[in-house]
Amino acid sequence: MSIGIAQQLGPSEGLGPIGLHVRKIIEERIVTNVFRPGERLSENDLAELLGVSRQPIREALIRLTEAGLVRVMPQRATIVTRISVARVNSARFLRAAVERAVVREAALQAKPHHIAQMRALIREQTTAIREGDHARFLALDDDLHRAFAVSMAHEGVWRTLQNVKLQMDRVRYLSLPDATPASRLIRQHAAIVDAIAARDPDAAEAMMQKHLEELLSSLPRLVARLPEYFDSCDVA
Structure with missing residues (x-):
């Protein structure tokens, strides 16, 4: 049954060629595992x-x-x-390198209104988890990391990471709520923002590194629990 392309688009997705809209819809369904690894797609x-x-x-x-x-x-x-474990690890490595630099600069440049927005996003994340809305939690996670880049006038840095982190995002959607406790992620987010507010680039960088290393512990558990979702060539 056709649901129509217009019904799939949010208010910010109404511009550009229809092929881009279609790609975004299919991409989102793959990343969120609506279309699962190994599934056949028919044109x-x-x-x-x-x-x-x-x-x-x-x-x-x-x-x-x-x-x-x-x-x-x-x-x-x-x-x-x-899901390629090798590509996920490469994406995490690259993202960590970029985002450590981002929060260092944010700790030196972020204005009070930037920090207030970050804290508001963390509060929204807490509400999302309380309501059991894990998809909303992850969307807010992206908003928060984008806010770090915006605060140092480099939103383009975040946009550059989008394609790099697609495989990592697939794991993120698999990992909640079981593999990575959301409460831990929220505490880490709060610690990053506290370091930015305190103008402490070393602490902000260290906490961002720790935050992005969560994947290193959750990924092996996910591979063991859902081996059919992962590329067997990557799995020992």
């Missing part, structure tokens, strides 16, 4: 689901192939890739 089914022709679906799948989220087998099928 016809996706076109019917989203209420578009096959052409924007085909264009979107090409882009998602480049991003490593799907694998196209000519004349056979398009398959959601299994």
Whole structure:
């Protein structure tokens, strides 16, 4: 049953070519594991689901192939890739290097209104977890990390990380609520913001490193619990 592309788009997604909108919808469903690793995707089914022709679906799948989220087998099928542990670890390494630098600068440059916004986002995260809304928690997590970059006038740095962290995001959605306690993440967020407010770049950097290392402990547990979701070539 067609649900129509317009019904899938939020208010900020109404601009740009339809292929971009289609890609964003499919990408989100892969990242959030609505479309699961190893699942076959049909151009016809996706076109019917989203209420578009096959052409924007085909264009979107090409882009998602480049991003490593799907694998196209000519004349056979398009398959959601299994999560590559190696790519997840590479993304975490790169993200940690960039975001450590970001919070160092934020500790020197963030204005009081930036810090107030960060604290407000953490409060919203606490509410989301209290209400059991884990998807909202993760969306707010992205908003908070974007706020770190905005506070030092480099929002483009966060945008640059978006494609890099896609595989990492797939793990993030798998890890809540079981593998990584949200309360721990919120405490870490608060400690980062406290360090920024205290103008302590060393403490902000150290806490960001610790925060992003959570993946190192949760990832092996997820691989053990959901081996079918991960690329067997990466799993010892």
